Amino acid sequence: MTEIRDIEVVVVDVLGTLVDEPDGIRAAMFEALPDIDDTTADELVALWQRHVEVEQERIGHGERAYANTEVIDAEAAQAVADRAGLDDPEALARLATAGQRLAPWDDSVAGLERLAWHFPVIGLSNAGTAALLRLNAFAGLRWHLALSSESAQAYKPSPEVYRLALDAAGCPPDRVLMVAAHAWDLRGAQATGMRTAYVERPVGDPPKPTDVFDGRFEGLDELAAALTAR
Template identity: 60%
Template sequence: MSKLEVDAVVFDVLGTLVDEPAGLRAGIRELDLSLDSSRIEQFLSLWQQHIDREQRRILDGVRPYLTSDVLDLEAARLVADAAGVDDPVAVAALALSGRRLPPWRDTVAGLGRLAQRFPLIGLSNASRTALLGLNAHAGLRWHQALSAEDARTYKPDPAVYQLAVTVSGRPPERLLMVAAHAWDLRGAQGFGLRTAYVARPVGDPPTSSDRFDLCADDLADQLDKAHR
C-alpha cells in the first residue's frame, strides 16, 4: 500500500471480513432443526432478498431510514413465517444471527498485520449495535468502526463514505477502501477513495469495465501486493 500512498485503510465488513451467509444459515438451522439444506438455502435467499430490496427502497427515498436491526427483524419474521414457526423468542434469536458471523480464515491475521502500519477503519451497513456484536464475535481489530447508521442511509450512498473521510481527517484519495463487493468499491471510487477488491465466495466480483487499484485472492495476498 505504500506505493498507493494512502494514510488509512477502510474495510467493508459484511461478506468481506466475515462470512455472512454462513452465520445466517446457522441461525436458520437453529430456528428449525428439521430443515434440510435446500430449505435453508431457500430461506437464506428470502432473507437476503428482503434486506437488499428494503435497503434499496431506503436509498431511493421510498422508505424512511431504518437501522439494519429493524430490517433483520423483518427478515427473521419472513423466514419464520415461511418455516411455520410462530415462537417470538425464536424469531428474536434468528434476528440476532447477523451478529454471530464467522471471520474468513485470513481476516484476523490480515487485520493484525495491517494494523501495524496503518489506521484501520471499519465501514459497515450494519447498525452500531450490530457492528459491536459482530466485531466482538469475529475478533476483528479496528482503530475505528463506523456504522452507516451515523449517516442514516446505506452504502453506496456517498454520505457513508464521507464518514470515513471525516474520521480520518484525510482527503478521500488518501484512503484505501477494501471490499469483496464491486458495487461497494464503485461507490467508494466515485467518492474519490482508492480501491482494493478482495475475492470472497459470497462477494460481488468486478466486471470487465471495473478498474480498481488492487485485486487479490485474500487479505494476505492483498498485503503482499500492497507492500512490494
C-alpha cells in the same frame, strides 16, 4: 500481486469481506429450525437476503425512511418464520440477531492485525451501530475505528456513508484505500475519490470487465502483504 502506494488510511468493509454472512445466517436457520433440510435452508437464506437488499434499496431511493439493520433483520426473520411456520418467540428473537454472529474468513483476523501495524484501519459497515459492535466482538475483529452507516442514516453505496470514513481519516480521499469484496461498494467509494482494492470472496460481487480498481487480491492476507511490503 498488485502494488498500491501512497496510502495513509485503510477502510475495510465488513459484511461479506471480513465475515461470511450467508453461512452465518444459514447456521441460524438450522438453529431455529432444526428439522429443515439443506435445500430449505438455502431458500430461507435467499428470502432473508432478498428482503434486506430490497429494503436497503428502498431506503436509498427515498421510498422508505431509514431503518437500521436490527430493524430490517427482524423483518427478515419474521418473513422466514412466516414461510417456515416458526412460532417460538424466543427462537424468532434469536434468529433476528443472526447477523451479529458471523464467523470471519480464515485470513480476516490476521490480515487486519497486519494492516493495523502499518496503517490506521477503519471498519465501514452497513450493519447498525449496536449490531456492528456485537459482530466485531463475535468475530474477533479489531479496529482503530469502526463506523456504521447508521451514523449517516443511509446505506452504502450512498456517498454519505463513505464520507464518514473520509472525515475520520482526515486526509485527501486519494490517500484513503477502500477494501471490499463487492464491486458495487468499491464503485461507491470511487465516486467520492477514494482509492479501491477488491478482495475476492466466495460470496462477493466480482468486478465487471469495465471496473478499474487500484488492486485486485485473492484474499485479505495477499492485500496486507502487498500494502506492508517495504
